[in-house]
Amino acid sequence: MRPLVIYTDTSLADADMAKTAYGIARFAPERVHSIWDTKHAGSRVDEIVPAVTCGAPVVADLDDAPEEYDLVIGFAPIGGGLTDEQYQDLASAARPGVRILNGLHQELDLPGVVNLRHLHTGERPIAQGRPLSSYRILTVGTSHAVGKMTATCQLYDGLARRRDRVRWLATGQTGLVIAGQGRVLDSIPVDFVPGHIEQMLLEVDDPETVVIVEGQGSVFHPSYSGLTTSLFHTVAPQAFVLCARVGQEKHLGFDWPVPSVPQALEAYEHLGAAFGVDSRCIAVSLDSTRVGDDEYLAEKERLASITGLPVADPVREGADALLTEEVLALLPKLS
Incomplete structure (x- = not known):
């Protein structure tokens, strides 16, 4: 799997807002390369997020990011949309080798974006009530x-x-x-x-x-x-x-x-x-x-x-x- 850079803007210390970042840091710490958060740059993840073993750095920019990585939007703004400034941050990160994983309600039209909420929306299965044995x-x-x-x-x-x-x-x-x-x-x-x-x-x-x-x-x-x-x-x-x-x-x-x-x-x-x-x-x-x-x-x-x-x-x-x-x-x- 590709390394992850998690974008939280300035919200890393807010457990409600940054719950995606918290979940990944807690349950996939080995994949986290860094967290991009200008307010908390200079810290380590485990100094801000409780009960994690993830010691990845919190950074103010992407200068030290890998050549290829997944950039995860790690916060959930009320209403599910980005501000203009946040959108520009992501636009500046878009380049070959970067895949942007977007779980927000707002669909993003940027190079390399995977809109997670739209992956299966075209499928139309009807449940049959089939018996399960598990x-x-x-x-x-x-x-x-x-x-x-x-x-x-x-x-x-x-x-x-x-x-x-x-x-x-x-x-x-x-x-x-x-x-x-x-x-x-x-x-x-x-x-x-x-x-x-x-x-x-x-x-x-x-x-x-x-x-x-x-x-x-x-x-x-x-x-x-x-x-x-x-x-x-x-x-x-x-x-x-x-x-x-x-x-x-x-x-x-x-x-x-x-x-x-x-x-x-x-x-x-x-x-x-x-x-x-x-x-x-x-x-x-x-x-x-x-x-x-x-x-x-x-x-x-x-x-x-x-x-x-x-x-x-x-x-x-x-x-x-x-x-x-x-x-x-x-x-x-x-x-």
Whole structure:
């Protein structure tokens, strides 16, 4: 794979804005050559982004970039579009040998651009409800941007250390860059989203394989509930992991309340029942980036007591804090 230079403009220290950069630095650190961010130039990635092993430099320009590399837009501006200055930055980087990976809603017409959201939009598969034999785990959320991709990657890494037949399916832009394959589901016309999900599941279906599917949005979100519903219905997961942010009361950027973890668990269990899916929550993954150790530990213990489930922030503690012996016992045994 080609080395990656990640463009974050000036937003690297903003975990919400630069979540694509954070995901790549956390789960593909060996591929990161540098991060292009004029505000934080002179630092290393691991000095700014928490819980990463990536020591790549943060640079103010591309003077030391490789001859050939992929330039990833590593931030997500509100509305999904670039400013004129940001567009000019990318235009100045376009040259032979540079491939610009764009996951924004805004389609870019620049040399070497790969618009990730448009890779599969011309395909029109219709889901058939075909039976699946794999053991499927879906990550779901109380809201959007609460760590579903992070939990997916952490769970995959944790399970892959224990067994061979584990796969994870990327369903968004950041996951697609990390995994090198997948679908950006929220760019696909809604009638064909289940067909794309079914296609991906059938490609890895096997009775001895555990498939972890990256969730999107939340059934509670006023804008992003439809994709979550399609995922739950089509994946028909035997198990789900609920992702939540400690202390969050409203959806980011919306004056709309976020449910409590117990409320969300009940709702997702009812959703599964409505679809005829025998699904259970096996763990609660917390995003605790906005609170200190004491508040995190208190909330972790409170939720574990209420739910009776493993509860942890896998970035702080690693995936093993969620993959308890009780959880692992649920997975299919290899013959």
